[in-house]
Amino acid sequence: MSLPSSYKAVVVESAGAPLTLKDIPLGAVAAGQVLVKVIACGICHTDAIVQAGYLGNAFPRVPGHEIVGDVVKVGDGVTAFHPGDRVGGSWHGGHDGTCRECQRGLHQMCQAAKAHGVTVDGGFAEYVAVQAEAVVRVPRTMDPAEAAPLLCAGLTTFNGIRRMGVEPGGLVAVQGLGGLGHLAVQFASRMGFRVVALSSGAVKRDFAMQLGAHRYVDTSVEDPVEALAGLGGAALIVATAPNAKAIAPLVKGLRSLGKLLVLAPVGGIEFDTTVMTRRGASVHTWPSGNILDAEETLEFAKLHGVKCLVEKFPLKDAEKAMARMLSGHVRFRSVLVMDRHRATDHRRRNSPASPPRLTASALLPQPEGLNTVFSCNQLNPEESRIISILIDSSRLSHHLKTADMAQKPWxxxxxxxxxxxxxxxxxxxxxxxxxxxxxxxxxxxxxxxxxxxxxxxxxxxxxxxxxxxxxxxxxxxxxxxxxxxxxxxxxxxxxxxxxxxxxxxxxxxxxxxxxxxxxxxxxxxxxxxxxxxxxxxxxxxxxxxxxxxxxxxxxxxxxxxxxxxxxxxxxxxxxxxxxxxx
Structure with a gap:
């Protein structure tokens, strides 16, 4: 196919500068690279941090590290990908393959790592060049706009939870029901855990239960630590809402040898180490994942009906989409969609503030180990029918509109x-x-x-x-x-x-x-x-x-x-x- 001489991209010219739509010359595809025609790119809080100049001064820069698109051209030496392949790009933008981290498979922690939208240009553009070793295969059956956030928010959540070593049926609490939290509830429930959702407001109860939570704790009227203690303590608490004051006390809600997984960076947090020492509790984080992790995240989401709820914006509205995310009004992830692919916006078609019409189950998968994808239990046809994920579009639309109206406090x-x-x-x-x-x-x-x-x-x-x-x-x-x-x-x-x-x-x-x-x-x-x-x-x-x-x-x-x-x-x-x- 013939390629244009230039393409549109959203650029940050300098630290603190606004997002600007510009025409950029389309250069030759370098050896070892894959040229991707972008369909969708999610917006992450890290993109705002890059824009502010807190992750270096490599400007001008095109942000974006939640990329989904189609291969249009490959550089010399690339044999694994071909034009027409549906692919993606995550935070991991390339690695040297020689350092200790790379030898252990932790490519995203490579000492010479490249990062999309940070050290190399990202996906806020019609085209992006991706190193072949950083290309993620994306199932064509997935909506590109819904798949894009799974390459960062989904990957971090899925990878973090599965690597905490919680036994099947263990109690997992998820703090927050935002962009990360609504994914964490779905992933945890479908991994075979008992899930407790912790958030503020009674209007979120039905939402949490439809995502797969087995219990909802309204933290505006109930102490989450006492609620978890009444359930015997959590094996794992996943903190997804960036609120240090809310996260710090949660260690008291862990059972013996329980773990607190912090996925929402908030800077310094003071924990009660006396309680932690007495119970053998520990605090963890998890830094995204490598290419295999990303592909396993997408495959798991596809197989088990994990849905990322998004609001779609055209590329020209990147500044508006970023502001909406920073204000906390977006439900639940902002995604830039190229005009030629843009479908009806979720804000018009379905209320963005509400859940997919999911029938939560007693859960299919069981973990085989830290470095493998989860396998499904053997189910007879009747069990499969009962616990299958049902999404009815007309009922979904009605529920989303109802939930959106409920967002206004009484x-x-x-x-x-x-x-x-x-x-x-x-x-x-x-x-x-x-x-x-x-x-x-x-x-x-x-x-x-x-x-x-x-x-x-x-x-x-x-x-x-x-x-x-x-x-x-x-x-x-x-x-x-x-x-x-x-x-x-x-x-x-x-x-x-x-x-x-x-x-x-x-x-x-x-x-x-x-x-x-x-x-x-x-x-x-x-x-x-x-x-x-x-x-x-x-x-x-x-x-x-x-x-x-x-x-x-x-x-x-x-x-x-x-x-x-x-x-x-x-x-x-x-x-x-x-x-x-x-």
């Missing part, structure tokens, strides 16, 4: 109710004196009904702030703050919170500001109201106003402000990955 509806109430109160009560009298004074005026609303409120509540002939200076200032700050914030928040989608960063920041302003203003009203004597407000009216009207506008907005602050923290932390662009 407390947001309470926030919407209180903000809508205050918005109505501002328009119907607080701001009436600011309106031109021609709009409400005459009985025929368009807003005259507000006079009736205000009169009914005063008659039933006896609110002294509105009954007074003139407002105190501080209350006048309070009304101006409402008009200039709280009102536009409230209007914006009502439009955002009325959506079924989870809150965005700007909405959370606006809710934080609105909550603080409302709570502080209501505190002032509560204090003034409490100090008023019976000559100003009757006792029965005072209690009703204090507890029924003003105090809720202290408590709920304050809770909302704290909630939004906690939601914003991960976004701020994620933004520090690229400091030079802040």
């Amino acid at each position: 407390r947001d509806w309470a926030y919407l109710a209180i903000i809508s109430t205050q918005l109505f109160g501002m328009l119907a009560l607080d701001f009436v004196p600011f309106y031109p009298k021609s709009l409400y004074a005459a009985p025929s005026a368009p807003l005259h009904f507000l006079v009736s609303v205000r009169s009914i409120y005063l008659a039933t509540s006896g609110d002294p702030f509105f009954a007074a002939a003139g407002h105190a200076p501080w209350f006048q200032a309070f009304l101006y703050v409402e008009a200039l700050a709280q009102f536009p914030l409230a209007a914006y928040l009502v439009s955002r919170l009325a959506s079924r989608k989870p809150t965005s960063g700007p909405a959370e920041l606006a809710a934080l500001a609105f909550g603080c302003l409302t709570a502080m203003g209501s505190v002032a009203c509560c204090a003034e109201l409490w100090a008023m004597g019976p000559d100003v407000v009757k006792d029965e009216h005072k209690a009703k106003l204090f507890y029924g009207t003003y105090l809720p506008f202290v408590v709920i907005p304050a809770v909302m402000a704290i909630d939004m602050y906690l939601r914003l923290l991960p976004r701020v932390r994620a933004g520090t990955v690229k400091p030079k662009r802040q």
Whole structure:
């Protein structure tokens, strides 16, 4: 086939620079290399670290190490691959074959290792040259976009779990249900282990069970260590969510000689070595895998129905896809798909926040050893039928949409109710004196009904702030703050919170500001109201106003402000990955 003279690629020109789509000349294929026409390439957190310049200064660089495509040309000396072969590339981009690590088969740890997207150009491009010794064979029956993340996230998870030496039927806990976690649950369950999923939020329970978990622990209401201890302790805990404070205590949930496998690098973590020593517990990591490991990961996933849930983006939207991943909004892996191959985006076809319609089983495979692929148990036809993985596309679509709607916390509806109430109160009560009298004074005026609303409120509540002939200076200032700050914030928040989608960063920041302003203003009203004597407000009216009207506008907005602050923290932390662009 004829090849173009140039191709499009996403390039990082320098440390901290944005991802830029450029045309790059297509050079000759070097000896020992394979030229791959890229179909899909996953986005990993490591790509953001490369972009920030934390893994060296070899720029300009094309990121990407979760590559799937077709061979279009091979260089001199390459006999194992031919044009038309479906292949992939992982983190491992080449090795020297002579060092001690290579002699032990640990090619990904080679002292002179090459890494796709780090030391050599990666797959954020229409074409990529891959060293023949780093080429992975990819089954054609697999969706390229779903297979791509398995070459890093899947490989690391699968390889790490199977090399921990857990006996068949052992208890394996998976912390987190994100990009790594949702794969870890599937791999562990299909390896024959009893799986406990640890995550926050009751809405994830069904998701975890459909992935293959035998039990779900909602860490927002249940202590994961106590839950695991009640089950006799875990033989293995797989930490996939990058939260040092959540990972550190998990060693207490291990049984004797249990292992904690940390797959989410978070820097320094302090562990209770007293507990570890008493139980013989240990902490482990696992660095990806070699080519054989990658091919075994794909084969295992194909045979046992392990599915990586992805959101697809065209190459030109690489910056958007990266930002979505760093914000934590992607469900569950971002994948760049070349335009000529791009199918319907998962965000439109199926909600990305939900699981495949999997029927979890009592599990097929049993480990033969550390360096071999898992083999299946012998099953009769009836057993095979019962535990087979069933994916019904119409039911899947319905379930995904339902799960996506459930991602919005129910407390947001309470926030919407209180903000809508205050918005109505501002328009119907607080701001009436600011309106031109021609709009409400005459009985025929368009807003005259507000006079009736205000009169009914005063008659039933006896609110002294509105009954007074003139407002105190501080209350006048309070009304101006409402008009200039709280009102536009409230209007914006009502439009955002009325959506079924989870809150965005700007909405959370606006809710934080609105909550603080409302709570502080209501505190002032509560204090003034409490100090008023019976000559100003009757006792029965005072209690009703204090507890029924003003105090809720202290408590709920304050809770909302704290909630939004906690939601914003991960976004701020994620933004520090690229400091030079802040």
